[in-house]
Amino acid sequence: MEKIVVKGGKVLSGKVKVEGAKNAVLPVLAASLLASEGKNIIKNVPNLADVYTIDEVLKSLNVQLSFSSEENIVEIDASAQLSSEAQFEFVRKMRASILVMGPLLARNGYARVAMPGGCAIGSRPIDQHLKGFELMGAEISTGHGYVEARTEGRLKGAKIYLDFPSVGATENILTAAALADGTTIIENAAKEPEIVDLANFINEMGGKVVGAGTDTIRIEGVETLYGTIHSIIPDRIEAGTFMVAAAITGGDVHIENAVPEHMTALISKMVEMGVEIEEEGEGLRVRATHPLKAVDVKTMPHPGFPTDMQSQLMSLMLVAEGASVITETVFENRFMHVEEFRRMNANAKIDGRSVMIDGPCKLQGAEVAATDLRAAAALILAGLVAEGITRVSELKHLDRGYVNFHTKLAALGADIERISTEEVFAKELQVNS
Numbered sequence: 001m002e003k004i005v006v007k008g009g010k011v012l013s014g015k016v017k018v019e020g021a022k023n024a025v026l027p028v029l030a031a032s033l034l035a036s037e038g039k040n041i042i043k044n045v046p047n048l049a050d051v052y053t054i055d056e057v058l059k060s061l062n063v064q065l066s067f068s069s070e071e072n073i074v075e076i077d078a079s080a081q082l083s084s085e086a087q088f089e090f091v092r093k094m095r096a097s098i099l100v101m102g103p104l105l106a107r108n109g110y111a112r113v114a115m116p117g118g119c120a121i122g123s124r125p126i127d128q129h130l131k132g133f134e135l136m137g138a139e140i141s142t143g144h145g146y147v148e149a150r151t152e153g154r155l156k157g158a159k160i161y162l163d164f165p166s167v168g169a170t171e172n173i174l175t176a177a178a179l180a181d182g183t184t185i186i187e188n189a190a191k192e193p194e195i196v197d198l199a200n201f202i203n204e205m206g207g208k209v210v211g212a213g214t215d216t217i218r219i220e221g222v223e224t225l226y227g228t229i230h231s232i233i234p235d236r237i238e239a240g241t242f243m244v245a246a247a248i249t250g251g252d253v254h255i256e257n258a259v260p261e262h263m264t265a266l267i268s269k270m271v272e273m274g275v276e277i278e279e280e281g282e283g284l285r286v287r288a289t290h291p292l293k294a295v296d297v298k299t300m301p302h303p304g305f306p307t308d309m310q311s312q313l314m315s316l317m318l319v320a321e322g323a324s325v326i327t328e329t330v331f332e333n334r335f336m337h338v339e340e341f342r343r344m345n346a347n348a349k350i351d352g353r354s355v356m357i358d359g360p361c362k363l364q365g366a367e368v369a370a371t372d373l374r375a376a377a378a379l380i381l382a383g384l385v386a387e388g389i390t391r392v393s394e395l396k397h398l399d400r401g402y403v404n405f406h407t408k409l410a411a412l413g414a415d416i417e418r419i420s421t422e423e424v425f426a427k428e429l430q431v432n433s
């Protein structure tokens with residue numbers, strides 16, 4: 001088991017480049033199943049564990065696929081007859097595997113996908129995805145751990161109101177509707193930038209989608225979609241994580257490729273805390289001098305404050321002066337990192353769906369374990385300012401969503417390395433002898 005070992009106290013400075021967005025590339029790769037003619041070329045693909053997982057899912061569906069991780073390009077030919085089943089081994093590894101369900105149902109009239117179940121941040125049902133498919137004429141059944149959707153002929157366009165603006169449900173319905181007979185209207189749709197990227201991709205393949213980025217999306221189904229060339233948008237969560245890295249160390253970092261319009265809630269909260277953020281070149285320059293001010297934050301669907309930045313902003317709140325409150329409204333159980341922060345001497349208390357923080361906390365380096373993807377990043381961020389050494393384990397979570405996180409931080413001046421458990425033991429023996 002590997003660990004990231006970080007020694008706190010360095011001030012970060014310099015430039016860091018943001019990769020393509022994980023949460024955009026996964027639905028785009030799944031949607032490439034819709035092209036029954038020609039080849040899709042997807043650019044700016046990040047070299048992430050989740051990308052390898054979705055690649056495996058697509059290959060298992062009889063798609064020809066190659067990924068050049070040096071060039072960040074995936075080429076996909078989905079023109080052969082597709083099989084219809086996404087197996088448990090993939091869905092268990094990555095919930096986003098369910099995003100193949102809409103495209104498969106549209107292409108094959110049948111899809112069988114392992115039930116995703118919950119994960120460390122919540123129970124995460126898919127009822128809104130299935131409601132959408134049903135309204136488009138599909139019959140849904142479940143059994144033996146799988147969910148099946150079936151339709152006679154093409155899916156039919158329908159009016160679908162989502163009870164909650166679910167990102168995944170919007171994406172699955174959008175892709176199913178792209179090849180449906182007639183017009184589909186999704187109301188109370190998710191408005192995330194990744195939805196807009198997916199809609200643009202569908203349109204580039206010959207689809208007819210309008211309104212993505214608003215709460216009403218209108219999709220006129222077409223009979224055939226064709227391979228195209230598409231470039232993935234920058235990762236706003238990776239960008240935000242480096243913004244916190246700059247601020248928490250009192251540093252000065254230029255974050256290349258960050259798109260400010262995708263991050264208005266985060267930028268405004270960080271400015272409220274006293275962080276200086278300016279648009280500069282193709283990106284953002286982030287500077288901070290301590291002390292920072294405490295703030296209150298509530299996570300919400302986009303354009304509200306993103307749940308995927310909740311734990312990283314919590315690290316920043318730990319060093320801010322005064323009482324901060326962070327409330328999680330999107331996932332019911334996304335506070336597992338709080339106990340790990342407490343090992344680092346954080347003064348943070350869970351109260352229902354909120355966490356109260358009494359700052360500034362004198363953070364101390366400790367042994368901690370990542371509980372989910374963003375928690376992994378947040379613990380490393382806290383380690384950058386903690387007194388002494390922090391060792392973060394369970395890095396499989398980190399690798400799902402960050403490319404070379406520790407080497408990027410090291411290039412900005414952090415004292416950080418990634419080592420195997422054997423090396424950790426060897427180092428400890430050296431120190432103690």
Ligand SMILES: CC(=O)N[C@H]1[C@@H](OP(=O)(O)OP(=O)(O)OC[C@H]2O[C@@H](n3ccc(=O)[nH]c3=O)[C@H](O)[C@@H]2O)O[C@H](CO)[C@@H](O)[C@@H]1O
Pocket residue numbers: 022023024026096122123124125126127128129130164165166167168169190307308330331332
């Ligand atoms: C691969 C990807 O893009 N993942 C993102 C996506 O996840 P994901 O698409 O799973 O998130 P959703 O927006 O669907 O989920 C938000 C909330 O709605 C609930 N819900 C969702 C669907 C449904 O049918 N029924 C239901 O009750 C979920 O349990 C959760 O509490 O959006 C989340 C919210 O911004 C992000 O944290 C994830 O990083």
Ligand SMILES: C=C(OP(=O)(O)O)C(=O)O
Pocket residue numbers: 023095096121308373374401
């Ligand atoms: C929760 C996340 O991802 P996923 O939906 O893939 O679990 C995330 O990116 O923070």
